[in-house]
Amino acid sequence: MLWLNGEIHDGPVAPFDLRDRGLLLADGLFETILAVNGVALCLADHLDRMEAGAARLALPLDRAVLETAVAAVAAGAENRTGVVRLTVTRGPGQRGLRVPADARPTVLATIAPWRPEIAFSPLRLALVTLRRNPFSPVSTMKTLAYLDNVLALEEAAAKGGEDALILNTAGHVASTSMANLFALLDGRLVTPPVDDGVLPGVTRKLILALAPGLGLAVAERSLAPKELGEAEAVFATNSVRLLAPVSAIDGTAIRHHTVIDALSQALREALARACGFDPFAKGS
Amino acid sequence: MLWLNGEIHDGPVAPFDLRDRGLLLADGLFETILAVNGVALCLADHLDRMEAGAARLALPLDRAVLETAVAAVAAGAENRTGVVRLTVTRGPGQRGLRVPADARPTVLATIAPWRPEIAFSPLRLALVTLRRNPFSPVSTMKTLAYLDNVLALEEAAAKGGEDALILNTAGHVASTSMANLFALLDGRLVTPPVDDGVLPGVTRKLILALAPGLGLAVAERSLAPKELGEAEAVFATNSVRLLAPVSAIDGTAIRHHTVIDALSQALREALARACGFDPFAKGS
Numbered sequence A, B: 001m002l003w004l005n006g007e008i009h010d011g012p013v014a015p016f017d018l019r020d021r022g023l024l025l026a027d028g029l030f031e032t033i034l035a036v037n038g039v040a041l042c043l044a045d046h047l048d049r050m051e052a053g054a055a056r057l058a059l060p061l062d063r064a065v066l067e068t069a070v071a072a073v074a075a076g077a078e079n080r081t082g083v084v085r086l087t088v089t090r091g092p093g094q095r096g097l098r099v100p101a102d103a104r105p106t107v108l109a110t111i112a113p114w115r116p117e118i119a120f121s122p123l124r125l126a127l128v129t130l131r132r133n134p135f136s137p138v139s140t141m142k143t144l145a146y147l148d149n150v151l152a153l154e155e156a157a158a159k160g161g162e163d164a165l166i167l168n169t170a171g172h173v174a175s176t177s178m179a180n181l182f183a184l185l186d187g188r189l190v191t192p193p194v195d196d197g198v199l200p201g202v203t204r205k206l207i208l209a210l211a212p213g214l215g216l217a218v219a220e221r222s223l224a225p226k227e228l229g230e231a232e233a234v235f236a237t238n239s240v241r242l243l244a245p246v247s248a249i250d251g252t253a254i255r256h257h258t259v260i261d262a263l264s265q266a267l268r269e270a271l272a273r274a275c276g277f278d279p280f281a282k283g284s
Helices: A021-025 A043-057 A063-076 A147-158 A202-214 A225-230 A258-275 B021-025 B043-057 B063-076 B147-158 B202-214 B225-230 B258-275
Strands: A002-004 A007-009 A013-017 A028-036 A082-089 A106-112 A123-132 A163-168 A173-175 A180-185 A188-191 A217-220 A233-238 A242-249 B002-004 B007-009 B013-017 B028-036 B082-089 B106-112 B123-132 B163-168 B173-175 B180-185 B188-191 B217-220 B233-238 B242-249
Touching (some): A007 A013, A021 A082, A021 B021, A021 B082, A028 A043, A028 A063, A063 A106, A082 B021, A123 A147, A173 A180, A188 A202, A202 A217, A202 A233, A202 A242, A225 A242, A233 A258, A242 A258, B007 B013, B021 B082, B028 B043, B028 B063, B043 B063, B043 B202, B063 B082, B123 B173, B147 B163, B163 B225, B173 B180, B173 B225, B180 B225, B202 B217, B202 B242, B202 B258, B225 B242, B233 B258, B242 B258
Parallel strands (some): B188 B217
Antiparallel strands (some): A002 A007, A002 A106, A028 A082, A163 A173, A180 A188, A233 A242, B028 B082, B082 B106
């Protein structure tokens, strides 16, 4: 089932204008949103980020249409639960790179099953050679130009990792292929700044907001790769895995720290308050 | 008119599997090929490059299918002449970044009008802040992750340029948003090496092959931006504009040099020999 430009289609195939610049030039944005019992978690934050990206791309969006699309696919899923992929593109264009003045964006939403057990589960990382580019606005937006992430994950998997540890071109820690990274260093929570070529993650933002309430100072600053090895804890955040403890980097184990449990609990409670129920409760 | 997975469609809309990883993740490749009188110029070079990229992406391709797609859209165009866009994607996939083991690639070909007068016509460049990433294999393949190029061109246009002068993250000259760059320095033709984050252009390769026959030494080496200002000539190459003299960078005029005329003539003759007719002759 999918929602495309206002219409629901039962299968994955629908009539599509193949001049779409999302397909031809990666000219578009997406969000991955967890829906549980019909509630799209942190929906406003996801749509805020998409709108901020669209403003930078001069891509006109109608927020009400985005909300309708997400609600439609969530309503149609088993238990109204799943991982929503919301995609917007520039829409069809003529040949060439120049952005058309009369763009009619494409809006697409789909939903895939979510396995609750992947939330809060640990991740083994492998350092990859591919690096993120802090000199491109594309590195700080969730655009369709995701092939770097695909290749980084394949490289990590070939090295025995479940996800990639990606540096930026300056050699600083950036992110994984699908999540932001945090390190606990001398009792302080450190995460790379967006200017290092990092996506401003929705769960990253929540963690930065929740940490002070647990007595944890937070810092957005460049991180050297060797600091990860010296850290008291390392974890990754995204909207599907929520908070994933990093259990090893390149086969070297990373200690577990009670701060991870406290932050996971605080995150879970914050999401439960926003939903009106605990989305991670068994049987929810 | 378009050709999609073996079928011709009269309009731009066709049934399409919206799980396609080309659309969702820019997981695919393309080529832009000039067809004149039904002859696709440098077709073997374009398909060689696409196959090399596909090998690096572990994306299975059937060269005969690619040739069929290009021939079909060229045959259907007015005067059998136009700019062919050949696109291949990984095809449909499940949610997530991991490359499916059973990928069924999508092959799409379209054709757009070509205006012969843009061949060999000059270009004004504007230096942009966006930079290319030499630490990503994506920079050296013609992948669907083209949003950097789109944004670089928009930035250049806002600065009064017709195309962008793009540096790489190390500050060396890389390319324009759609063409390779060459500089004539002390009588030697210099172009950035692919390792600087540059696409191995089909026309770039032809120029490197033809220059020695004109008594010009060639060098693939990193170029400093200030060398462009000191150069005896600067030009850009791609498969649609062929050889475009760079007439100005950021409003500062660049001299014309007879080497540009000689290389343009040699390029035109080489393509005419390959076609059996001069594709740039008036009325062809």
